[in-house]
Amino acid sequence: MMPTTTIRDVAATAAVSAATVSRVLNGRVDVAPELRDRVLAAVAQLNYRPNGAARSLRTRATTVLGVIISDITNPFFTSMVRGVEDAAQEAGYSVVLANTDEDLDKERRYVEVAAAEQMAGVVLSPASSSHTSISYLVDRNIPVVTIDRRLRGAPVDSVTVNNFRAAFEATEHLIEQGCRRIGFVAGPVTTTTGSRRLAGYKAALRAAGLPDDPQLVASGEFRIDGGRAATATLLGQHIDGLFAANNLMTIGALETLGAHGIEPGRDLAVVGFDDINWGTALRPPLTAVSQPTYEIGQRTAELLLRRIRGEKLPLQRIVLPAKLVIRESSLRHR
Amino acid sequence: MMPTTTIRDVAATAAVSAATVSRVLNGRVDVAPELRDRVLAAVAQLNYRPNGAARSLRTRATTVLGVIISDITNPFFTSMVRGVEDAAQEAGYSVVLANTDEDLDKERRYVEVAAAEQMAGVVLSPASSSHTSISYLVDRNIPVVTIDRRLRGAPVDSVTVNNFRAAFEATEHLIEQGCRRIGFVAGPVTTTTGSRRLAGYKAALRAAGLPDDPQLVASGEFRIDGGRAATATLLGQHIDGLFAANNLMTIGALETLGAHGIEPGRDLAVVGFDDINWGTALRPPLTAVSQPTYEIGQRTAELLLRRIRGEKLPLQRIVLPAKLVIRESSLRHR
DNA sequence: ATGAAAGCGCTAACAC
């Protein structure tokens, strides 16, 4: 068992007081260069690392960011988390993860934990745009940035993509490919992503003068089985195009199409929302709306860190561009 | 800004000493039932949550597990992390994530951080089986369990699958399908997974009396481009079967095959290591070695928690079964 | 500019 080296050890080695060591370590300017050097040398010599617990007990602040998302198992969130992680790490913060499975109770519990643990800030992907428990955090002045989704009516920073526009463009692309009956595999409208993507799809139909047939929309959870079920429903509707509202739903859709012997690109033009690395392993490769997931995470963390540092900014609603990547699953030239 | 309620507030409300509150909260048995109830009532009434920083400063222990893996972006790790997470959460621990990108320097830095932060335990997927920095942790009596991979020569608990056997069976399956020249897209032999899977492949060839042609093995990093490059090499070798050593390499392999107009199942029998949810979205669906990733994570966390609680156990080397899931990409009946 | 001293909230001896 190693003896822990404390700030007093450093102070003794550098022949200064513990207070001075603390000042040096926290970048106070009012320390004589000579003492500074002695302190730094001692720190290096003893390989000293400040005790985080003692520090946060004293300052009532930690260097921990909470990341509360629905499910780390979804590759979409994974890449965002990675972006948050990297940005946090760079600033000396660490990241603790919590999965809510879109369950409001779990979300609330984790938010409470974040408050109790006095986390420096929280990244949240809210399970619902209307019900929220962030007041626990707001009351304690803990900054929150929502990621991927927004909270309606709450004055909270957010980082999202332009879901409406991206869905509009994807639908437009299918129309350009000659599709006239485009099925939409929709997610839950309780999330802002679910509702905005649906709205974009409908708007594109209207813009092209196509009927907005409710039969062409089937919705479900943002999960594989949700996509499977919705697609199965739509197959009865004589569709000539299919647009799935997220990556997991796309998997379910492709499975169902495959099971019915329907080949994307040949028999049906298919577009998915969220571009993942395996899209290119498919035959034909998948046309998909690509979101800058890593950058979303990075930007979220950067914004959160600015709030943590106390910067005064107006409410931020960062919207990053999602772009359609056209491959072959949506082309109908045969 | 909310005022923080401390243990003294609870003590005052319950008309006992702070020490008694502490005893109740930590499950000491030597507290009179009556006082216990008063304390619990006060805790509930004040909605009290102990301050983690103060607690760990005092006890020199946290309720945080470090999870140090190569890349959270890989769906394989993702599911394991989820398993760790859930088990940890259940025991009142939280999880902090760190990505090493298979970089030994990063790994060492994170291990140091885990030690400095006095994390309760660490789950590690070592970038190398031989070089390691876990002594920082061992010296401080911080338990470590390696996950997915082992550390050679280090007396550390591990949870893995039987990579040798799984690779053996996958290869055997290809041989049964009539393959005689099976290409192997290999990962780095510096990892135990990389070397054991290669060994299993070779052993199966030998067992079937097939020549162990080194030309049939091409190796690279456990990444998409690694799989692409290795597969491109193997295409010059007149192979009739292909086995890729991990999920990302499989993506690269499928891409390369697709680009050459080679269809899995029809022109070439293909098996991948790691079964991921999109395997069924492929046409034909992918035959793959399925690992119980979530369970691996769970078991790892459970073992780690037992070590944290100080249970005396012999060195644990838990090996979970990976099983071949046969779909159509490996069948050659046409 | 630097040091001495107090105290963050909690638990673990120790005393009763």
Next chain:
DNA sequence: GTGTTAGCGCTTTCAT
């Protein structure tokens, strides 16, 4: 069994 007390390692007044 329960309370009193000391102190974990750090930062931050307050003196000097």
